[in-house]
Amino acid sequence: MYDGIIIICKEPGYTSFDVVAKLRGILRQKKIGHTGTLDPSAEGVLPVCLGTAAKMCEFLAGETKTYEAVLLLGRTTDTQDTDGRILSEKPVSCSVEEIRRTALSFQGEQLQVPPMYSALK
Structure with missing residues (x-):
């Protein structure tokens, strides 16, 4: 039996399970x-706890996380993500400054309603 924490780079297409x-x-x-x-x-870092370290999962889950995103503006899907069926597409025109200003408004803690299809329990 192994004890410890390993870091997995999860690729898109796989669930954490x-x-x-x-x-x-x-x-x-x-x-x-x-x-x-x-x-x-999602693609990203997935810490996995083995053996006696599995007790650490609940503590690590509450740690601060950093997210990086690539945005696709102007597309609506039935699942509110890029995996769904496209319902509409329209061109979006905005300046780099508008994007920067909007992105900065999302810094810090945010309260939002999760999409209808989400990994949240």
């Missing part, structure tokens, strides 16, 4: 947990 299930098979270990769900279309 998929990653844990694959590791269980590779490592032949049952006690494995991740520190927070990433949406299937």
